[in-house]
Amino acid sequence: MTVRVLLADDHAMFRSGMRAVLDTQADLECVGEVGDGAAAVREVARLRPDVVVLDVRMPRLDGLSAAEAILAAPGNRTRVLVLTTYDLDEYIYRALSLGASGFLLKSLPPEELASAVRVAARGDALIDPSVTRRLVARFTASLAPAPGLAAPDRLTVREQEVLLLVADALSNAEIAAELHIGEETVKTHVSRVLSKLGLRDRVHAVVYAHRHGLVRRP
8 A cells, every 4th residue: 555645845866855755665655745734734734644754944834833723623534743953942832732642853854754744544654762751851840630531440461561661762563572572462552542541643642641640750
């Protein structure tokens, strides 16, 4: 199955570079490019891509406002990846709160962009490793548990273990190695955790774990 991607960045050369990376991947197709957030919202509605990659700072409508409009649209199925030069706390927290499937820095190696698009398309989420623990812990530790979500005691002991490892930014393969179980079993546990707690994706699970005081501080 080919993943259809829309690129939104006000720097034409950077867009060209991203497109060149995606065009080398047999399973990825760049269906369009735009240079501002308003155009991104419009083209997502028209093209219905699987993933849109949004820069934060763009004219007419910034990337986070564009993400909000895209994710709030009725029937939206497009996943949002936020890609930026600026490692600013408020950007990352807002992206997580809106339901973005990833927040990445433009300094990432080119091959990781393709990998991130695939992760987002299959319904998982990721945050740049350089900011994961610092930002999620900082912004969610002081928040009250989110209303409307199930309590963590609905989970089995094993599911709670998996949730804590997800909150520590471990991949499925790393969780499998840590718990000495198969990767497919991990995927099943993660799916059950999300379903039982009413969570969107792994990023939402990380926020949930911190909000509910489940993560021990170093």
